[in-house]
Amino acid sequence: MKHNLVLRFITKYLFPVIALFALYVQFHGDYGPGGGFQAGVILSVAFILYAMVFGMETIEQVLPLGLLRILASAGVLIYSGTGVITLLMGGNFLDYDILSLRPIQGQHIGIMVIELGVGITVSAVMLIIFYAFSDRRNHD
Amino acid sequence: MLDTFIDITLLAFLTTTAIAIIKVRNLFVVIMLFSIFSLHSAGLFVVMDAADVAFTEAAVGAGISTVLMLATLALTKDHDEKRPAHHARLPLLVVLITGAALVYGTYDIPSFGDPHSPAQEHVKPYYIEHSIEDTGVANTVTAVLASYRGYDTLGEVTVIFTAGIGVMLLIGGRLTRKRNKEDDR
Amino acid sequence: MIDIIIGHYNYWIVILLMMAGFYTVINRGNLIKKIAGLNIFQTSVFLLYISIGYVNEGTTPIIAEGFTRYANPLPHVLILTAIVVGVSTTALGLALVVRIKRAYGTIEEDEIHDKDMSL
Numbered sequence: 001m002k003h004n005l006v007l008r009f010i011t012k013y014l015f016p017v018i019a020l021f022a023l024y025v026q027f028h029g030d031y032g033p034g035g036g037f038q039a040g041v042i043l044s045v046a047f048i049l050y051a052m053v054f055g056m057e058t059i060e061q062v063l064p065l066g067l068l069r070i071l072a073s074a075g076v077l078i079y080s081g082t083g084v085i086t087l088l089m090g091g092n093f094l095d096y097d098i099l100s101l102r103p104i105q106g107q108h109i110g111i112m113v114i115e116l117g118v119g120i121t122v123s124a125v126m127l128i129i130f131y132a133f134s135d136r137r138n139h140d
Numbered sequence: 141m142l143d144t145f146i147d148i149t150l151l152a153f154l155t156t157t158a159i160a161i162i163k164v165r166n167l168f169v170v171i172m173l174f175s176i177f178s179l180h181s182a183g184l185f186v187v188m189d190a191a192d193v194a195f196t197e198a199a200v201g202a203g204i205s206t207v208l209m210l211a212t213l214a215l216t217k218d219h220d221e222k223r224p225a226h227h228a229r230l231p232l233l234v235v236l237i238t239g240a241a242l243v244y245g246t247y248d249i250p251s252f253g254d255p256h257s258p259a260q261e262h263v264k265p266y267y268i269e270h271s272i273e274d275t276g277v278a279n280t281v282t283a284v285l286a287s288y289r290g291y292d293t294l295g296e297v298t299v300i301f302t303a304g305i306g307v308m309l310l311i312g313g314r315l316t317r318k319r320n321k322e323d324d325r
Numbered sequence: 326m327i328d329i330i331i332g333h334y335n336y337w338i339v340i341l342l343m344m345a346g347f348y349t350v351i352n353r354g355n356l357i358k359k360i361a362g363l364n365i366f367q368t369s370v371f372l373l374y375i376s377i378g379y380v381n382e383g384t385t386p387i388i389a390e391g392f393t394r395y396a397n398p399l400p401h402v403l404i405l406t407a408i409v410v411g412v413s414t415t416a417l418g419l420a421l422v423v424r425i426k427r428a429y430g431t432i433e434e435d436e437i438h439d440k441d442m443s444l
Binding site for chain 3: 147151154155158159161162167170171174177178181184185188189190191192193196197200201204205208209211212213215216218221222228231232234235236238239242243246247249250251252253254255257259260263264267268271272278279280281284285289292293296299300302303306307310311
Binding site: 031 | 277279282294300311312
């Protein structure tokens with residue numbers, strides 16, 4: 001597919017736009033539709049589009065499988081780690097009011113951190129599944 | 141009025157696509173029809189005022205699911221379904237009985253869009269009134285998902301992480317390479 | 326009679342879609358088509374739940390100036406989780422289909438059954 005001029009041009013220019021849109025959706029989940037899941041899926045779709053047009057080796061250089069496994073685990077760790085931190089600071093599990101002096105600010109911090117964890121895990125897992133399905137050793 | 145018209149049009153498209161998926165035998169066409177089905181149902185979610193759900197369904201159903209099915213089709217190289225060998229009478233009977241039972245059950249459901257149905261009266265006013273003063277977030281869906289019911293979302297993230305691990309174990313890279321090397325020796 | 330139809334036509338068409346997906350799962354033998362039918366069944370169930378949460382003259386449940394009636398956010402949260410769980414199940418099911426093809430050489434259900442019986 002990399003010989004098709006229209007596909008190459010459009011993909012090169014769409015990739016940063018899609019990634020920027022994913023970041024927008026991630027951090028504006030409080031004020032409009034959006035949140036961690038949608039942002040994670042959109043970011044992984046940007047990488048999948050690039051891989052389909054230019055080949056798997058291009059994204060395997062940037063995101064090797066080991067890094068993706070670490071990112072997937074890190075997302076879940078961030079999420080449950082927030083819960084444990086609120087436990088250690090004296091509140092209940094995942095009680096965000098404790099995280100700051102004013103409860104509303106604590107809620108904002110808590111929600112932003114866990115949505116970040118969710119977004120990281122979802123994008124990493126979608127890319128792991130894509131890598132597994134398009135592994136060259138399976139095509140025989 | 142325009143709402144109802146768009147609603148009925150989208151439902152008609154969905155029904156046509158579902159019946160076409162049953163009838164068509166070429167698997168590539170089935171996967172494309174499935175992607176169209178997902179996108180139309182995302183449109184229907186928007187008409188029913190569910191913006192977050194429409195977003196997720198469009199991204200996940202028409203995006204990731206279609207890509208994975210196409211990748212499976214490329215790996216299995218089976219492009220046409222075989223003609224079914226047995227008659228369709230018994231499955232059709234089971235489906236008709238189940239459908240009739242479900243339709244009989246819907247006679248007790250309040251009308252579509254009723255603002256005084258039991259689903260809208262008990263827990264929902266609390267969340268709508270108190271979500272800004274408890275969490276400071278205007279999107280009530282995010283407030284419920286991340287703050288009021290954050291424990292369930294932790295379970296959901298664990299589910300998707302487990303799916304990633306499962307797919308890696310089933311068709312991931314390294315195990316197959318080792319086994320292929322031992323077969324070649 | 327007419328107002329029963331006007332009040333419930335949405336639910337009936339969604340039940341028709343559910344049954345179409347169910348029929349595909351139990352009648353067709355090809356594994357990829359079964360997974361597609363299962364996904365159609367899941368999506369129609371989501372449509373049913375979101376229809377229960379819909380309010381006439383309401384709007385999306387994002388608190389803003391000038392709106393008093395909102396749709397019910399609780400089914401939306403439930404269905405968000407259900408969509409993500411659904412895609413996890415689909416991914417695992419498709420990975421199993423790839424392994425079955427590698428082990429049996431076919432993805433038609435009757436041929437797999439015959440191969441198992443002839444062992």
